[in-house]
Amino acid sequence: MAEPVSTDIVGGCCPPSDSLFERCGWFYALCREHLFHDHSPEIADGLWGGEGPPAGTHLLELGCGPGFYACRFAENYPHIRTTGIDLSKALLTRARTRAAAMKLQNCSFHQADVHQLPATVGTVDSIVVSRLFLVVPNRDDVMREIFRVLRPGGKCFVAEPVQSARTQFPLSAMWLLAKLSSFTKVPYVEPHRVTTMTEAEFGGLVQAQPWQDIVFRRDGRYQFAVCTKPAGVEEVSAVNTADLLEPCIA
Numbered sequence: 638m639a640e641p642v643s644t645d646i647v648g649g650c651c652p653p654s655d656s657l658f659e660r661c662g663w664f665y666a667l668c669r670e671h672l673f674h675d676h677s678p679e680i681a682d683g684l685w686g687g688e689g690p691p692a693g694t695h696l697l698e699l700g701c702g703p704g705f706y707a708c709r710f711a712e713n714y715p716h717i718r719t720t721g722i723d724l725s726k727a728l729l730t731r732a733r734t735r736a737a738a739m740k741l742q743n744c745s746f747h748q749a750d751v752h753q754l755p756a757t758v759g760t761v762d763s764i765v766v767s768r769l770f771l772v773v774p775n776r777d778d779v780m781r782e783i784f785r786v787l788r789p790g791g792k793c794f795v796a797e798p799v800q801s802a803r804t805q806f807p808l809s810a811m812w813l814l815a816k817l818s819s820f821t822k823v824p825y826v827e828p829h830r831v832t833t834m835t836e837a838e839f840g841g842l843v844q845a846q847p848w849q850d851i852v853f854r855r856d857g858r859y860q861f862a863v864c865t866k867p868a869g870v871e872e873v874s875a876v877n878t879a880d881l882l883e884p885c886i887a
């Protein structure tokens with residue numbers, strides 16, 4: 638039987654004890670599995686086209702929650718490596734359990750803040766970001782980090798919901814569950830209402846970075862961007878991910 642993936646922490650940061658994702662992560666994981674759309678085909682096509690990812694590709698999932706995409710792509714493409722990053726210890730534990738149950742050896746999960754990724758992340762070939770900008774306090778900082786850690790020529794795929802009513806349900810349910818299960822008033826960091834981005838706001842956020850190419854798309858419930866970093870841009874981080882994260886993978 639395969640060993641479970643790493644439980645090492647990369648960023649050295651502390652989890653917010655007052656996050657709804659920490660307290661009600663199980664509920665979010667249920668929603669992710671059964672309620673939200675699975676965009677795996679669109680992500681694979683956007684990042685790698687019909688050929689699929691070349692061998693050795695390193696895919697980063699930022700704000701991975703229960704690790705849905707990191708596990709899915711590690712399973713679909715055994716010749717690549719995936720890394721999920723999240724702040725929530727509870728969700729990272731779920732992600733690791735999921736990867737272990739799927740017997741994945743090419744998938745690991747680490748705790749870090751996406752506003753300031755640790756040097757150990759190094760540079761990566763591809764990044765997937767799904768439903769993350771709904772909850773982060775500073776979207777511009779996160780987008781800057783995405784651009785920074787991508788290798789020249791690397792691509793990121795961003796998927797963000799556009800409908801507040803449908804998107805609101807998990808957050809409201811988590812607030813209710815958290816209130817029902819705590820006797821004192823807890824100041825959770827998440828807002829009560831989700832703020833989805835308009836098309837113009839989403840465009841502005843993505844275009845603030847000097848991408849070589851951006852492809853925008855919208856369907857009924859989501860807006861997407863596939864961004865390519867210019868091949869000529871100098872690598873900002875000199876640290877190589879393979880060297881630093883490899884020993885963490887069991």
Ligand SMILES: C[S@@+](CC[C@H](N)C(=O)[O-])C[C@H]1O[C@@H](n2cnc3c(N)ncnc32)[C@H](O)[C@@H]1O
Nearest residue numbers: 658669700701702723724725749750751767768
């Ligand atoms: C709405 S969930 C999205 C999860 C997953 N990407 C999906 O598609 O379902 C947002 C995730 O971002 C994580 N998160 C929020 N703020 C973060 C931060 N500053 N750094 C890292 N992860 C963060 C939360 O813990 C949660 O797992």
